[in-house]
Amino acid sequence: MPPTPDSIVSLVTTSHYEALNEIPAGFEGRHRYVNVITASDNPRGQNTVFVDDRVEHESWDRYFIGLLDGEAWWAVDVPPDAADPSYGAGVDLRQFHAMVSEGEWLLAARALQTAEWARTHRFCGRCATPTHPAPGERGLTCPQCGLVNYPRVAPAMITLVTRGEMGADQEVLLARGARFPVPMYSCLAGFVEPGEDLEGAVIREVKEEVGVDVDDVRYVGSQPWPFPHSLMVGFRCNYVGGDIVCEEGEILDAQWYTKDQVRAGPEAGGVMVPPTISIAGKIIQSWLAE
Ligand SMILES: [Zn+2]
Numbered sequence: 001m002p003p004t005p006d007s008i009v010s011l012v013t014t015s016h017y018e019a020l021n022e023i024p025a026g027f028e029g030r031h032r033y034v035n036v037i038t039a040s041d042n043p044r045g046q047n048t049v050f051v052d053d054r055v056e057h058e059s060w061d062r063y064f065i066g067l068l069d070g071e072a073w074w075a076v077d078v079p080p081d082a083a084d085p086s087y088g089a090g091v092d093l094r095q096f097h098a099m100v101s102e103g104e105w106l107l108a109a110r111a112l113q114t115a116e117w118a119r120t121h122r123f124c125g126r127c128a129t130p131t132h133p134a135p136g137e138r139g140l141t142c143p144q145c146g147l148v149n150y151p152r153v154a155p156a157m158i159t160l161v162t163r164g165e166m167g168a169d170q171e172v173l174l175a176r177g178a179r180f181p182v183p184m185y186s187c188l189a190g191f192v193e194p195g196e197d198l199e200g201a202v203i204r205e206v207k208e209e210v211g212v213d214v215d216d217v218r219y220v221g222s223q224p225w226p227f228p229h230s231l232m233v234g235f236r237c238n239y240v241g242g243d244i245v246c247e248e249g250e251i252l253d254a255q256w257y258t259k260d261q262v263r264a265g266p267e268a269g270g271v272m273v274p275p276t277i278s279i280a281g282k283i284i285q286s287w288l289a290e
Contacts, residue, residue, distance in 0.1 A: 156231070214237040214238060
């Protein structure tokens with residue numbers, strides 16, 4: 001019998017849809033359009049999306065983004081001065097997660113990132129000449145100096161630090177970030193620095209944010225995260241030593257929690273953890289289930 005894979009590997013699957021840059025030749029199925037809305041009369045902010053089966057104006061830029069269940073999906077860049085094509089029905093991308101399938105949400109996220117990338121690369125970063133779509137690939141090229149810009153993906157690590165042997169008494173280190181809008185406690189996370197590997201980023205960020213040393217860094221899954229263009233790479237790691245010292249300006253508080261404290265939730269004197277829309281929530285739920 002082959003060895004059983006670690007139960008938490010692939011806790012997030014990335015195969016819900018085919019991410020493509022060009023529609024397959026001869027495609028005859030249905031089309032779906034993710035309007036990425038920045039309209040000035042849009043009350044819901046910058047991450048608003050609206051999925052429709054038609055385009056309001058043929059002149060609006062659109063980008064093929066992939067196939068899902070035999071349907072062709074497009075990102076539509078709604079110009080900032082255009083009237084809201086959803087007539088107020090657009091939904092913030094975070095709330096959209098609760099309304100659609102995982103595949104539809106990932107495509108909406110890809111649409112948002114694609115439109116946002118095109119909006120922010122209209123001019124060459126080297127010589128400031130207006131860019132043009134690169135033929136045959138998802139890129140914006142400079143006709144003057146030849147620089148090609150591709151959509152950015154910023155790798156970030158996220159990790160759950162455990163203390164003690166696996167079992168009912170094992171604890172996890174959860175932290176309240178200074179930027180969290182609610183008193184939520186979560187895994188530690190941070191961007192990978194140029195020239196750094198993922199495992200090095202885990203060890204460095206944990207030390208910077210809460211002052212403790214960790215080892216045995218293990219990959220557990222990944223998740224595209226469109227706020228604004230990250231790939232969250234999830235890890236578990238083990239506490240080695242050190243006292244918790246929170247990084248000023250970044251971490252408001254950090255504590256060790258048992259499974260009972262996490263399960264209890266804030267109403268019962270426990271702790272509020274992230275929802276499972278995020279890999280952080282999934283990693284924590286996966287640990288609880290061990
Ligand atoms: Zn240029």
